[in-house]
Amino acid sequence: MADLEAAIGADRVRSDAAARYLASRDASIYREGNAGPVCYAGSTSDVVACVQIAARHGRAVSPRGAGTGLAGGAAPLGQPVVLSMTRMDKLLEVDLDNGVAWVQPGIVNLDLSRALAPHGVHYAPDPSSQAACTIGGNVANNSGGPHCLAYGVTSAHVVAVEVVLSDGSVATLGDLSAEPAGYDLRGAFVGSEGMCGIATSVAVRLTPNPPAVRTMLLCFGDVSDAAATVSAIIADGIVPAAIEMMDQRCVTAVEDFAQAGYPSDAAAVLLVEVDGPPGGVAIAAEKIAGIARRYQAMSVRTAADEGERARLWKGRKSAFGAVANVMPDYYLHDTVVPRTRLVEVLESIYEIVDRYDLIVLNVFHAGDGNLHPILAYDSRVPGADERVHAAGREIISLSLDMGGALTGEHGIGVEKREHMSRMFSEVDLDQQARLRASFDPYCRMNPGKVLPSAHSCSDIAALRASDAAGVWG
């Protein structure tokens, strides 16, 4: 404590119960985190100092952005030093010649795009939590978002990243040239969930704002018609900027808040956005409307102006937060399934959820098959937690059996850690552990995440050591 305070200033370190309690959790239902002192870094040298001090005392370090993660990735295990990056929130440099901007990791995703607006560019990946989540967290989770269907996920938009490694050294991974030399360490770092080091500065790619945008709301009386429309759109060779789907229960939950004119009587709605040159946009929109009608769409509505478009997106992006309109708790999954099997997967999910007597709200990135079934429940009801977890396990198994993946964009964190061996073989997991060890041989960075416990022996050692040492003085 004293070392940390001396290094970065007493007003930037908190070790009281309230601060540590709140730093031990994120937006998931995982509640087993245990934070040590919380440090609010203001600069790369603050981060270096904290990592070095932690190393000297045999302590781990867990970084933290806005804490909007949904898999417990920011939940500290074994009382590590928590490095909050919220104060490192500056846009450092806009380099239009190279089409990149250097930003600090604590900058909020939406704030970045707003700051870039005068230049006619934006940062493309737009997670639903973009109004609150930070770029550092996006890098850690290789986050997606509705518009990643056409533009690609975070990894495609991070050109280079300055990181502090577990020994306190600073390295820059990737560079601004078109053909960087050597291994793509930047690529390995993006999505490493804080386990390979802490990003302190990120060069993000700038995407020109499209000259024309059209946002359409397609309403269906039947979920499978909506899903079939998604496949048909892609099969037709159209690549919309986004295709999002919400089922009836989800639409009802968000409409109260967003007042976007979502219909209450549709079994499912698709929010489709096309962008590009005006002519192309018009043609694509017509084609999509035609396909929707072929699949019995009840209505096809095009947002008349920017206000209506903004309201529709506000509704979509507030879906998780609006769950409490239905139930006070939710457990959210993030599996990916092949788009062609959307219909049967959705039917099975409804069947599983019925069997466990639960409520599900479906909202997801339909275009890339990234499902977000939200199991809504009330944890105060005895047995509810168990039913939710059992149903969750079945949904994961189902998605993997269909040839899908465990997570699309929220990360593994602690929450899906034990499911990793369902997806990867022993050899795969071993290789992942070795990659991680090449960045962080002592498992000091955000230990206990992603890899199932049997594959991160030194993590276990790090966690046990810090538990035994008790509360920080």
Added chain:
Amino acid sequence: MDLGLHDDELVACVSCGLCLPHCPTFVITGRDTESPRGRIALMRAVQNEDAPVTDDLIRSMETCVQCRGCETACPSAVPFGHLMEGTRAALAATGRITPRWQRLALKGLRHRRLLMAGSTLLALAIRLRLVPTRRFGLPARMPLRRPRLRTSGRDVWLFTGCVMDAWQRDVHLAVQRVLEAAGVGVEPTGGAAPCCGALHIHAGLESETKDMARQVMAGLSGDDRPILVDAAGCGAALKDYGHLLGTDEARAFSARVYDVHEWLAGRLGELQARHRVDPLEVTVAVQDPCHLRHVQRAHQAVPEVLEPFVASVVALDDDGLCCGAGGAYSVMEPELSGAIRERKTAAVARSGATVVASANPGCSLHLAAAGLDVRHPLELVDQALSSSRS
């Protein structure tokens, strides 16, 4: 410790974090302890998990401006204001917050003569440079004399309140002239309704606030005339009596309350039909008081009412983030309050406006103390009307 909070309201937060960018204290500090989501998690820990009420936890509650910007940002409609008021009431009941001097000062607001006399004394002391105004967040100049309130008719009540009536009676008079110009007879509430109790409920003095609410309701009973309010904080408090007291009578009372802009917006035609107006040659930035935007949700009426009377009205680009005034907050938490205000003054500077229109006296004093030219929206309308008349 039982904070007496409603369990369904408390569990309604799913911790999604969409409130974070709309919380002035989180935006400044970046700390979870100073965020709506964090504060709710701490309330829950205290009420449901018996976590100890530490000084740090109390700080987390005391640093909240109670702007309720988190409420309009919340997709699950968590009633944060009520949770925070309940928490403060529980803490104040144990004497852990709201020191005795503050309670005494708040008590004074109910006693109109005392308040007016005290205010005149204070004005005198300020003129004699006996009181450092900056340190206490006081206006640099306060009125020594106040023009009398007069009744011009009985169509509507104009709620005059406590501190605003003592310090900014000019605003009430301007508002009254604008209403009269629209052909409306106005009766100022004056001593009939001494104080709405907004500052008291913010400080956790729940039972005192309830007494004051009953007093105000009794003073304005007897008919169902609309009660117009030109201070956003007071308007929000009066509109909340229904919830505070939970009676049909209180709900009926609250239904009579309108922010004056909200009420005028529907009658602009009347005003324009009676008067030919030359708009004032100024660019006005509208500052949305939180209790107008996030609590009453009636802020859109202000630019609507202003537009015919000034050359140009511009909106600020800060999503209605609080200015840091928060009633007594600027006095209790000067450091945070000042840091929050800097973001607002920067937004005003970006807007290019020379005048700021604020529909709440607390915000207006707080922003004026930072050197901005702040006017009540209806003062500008009044000015436009009177210069066109002459």
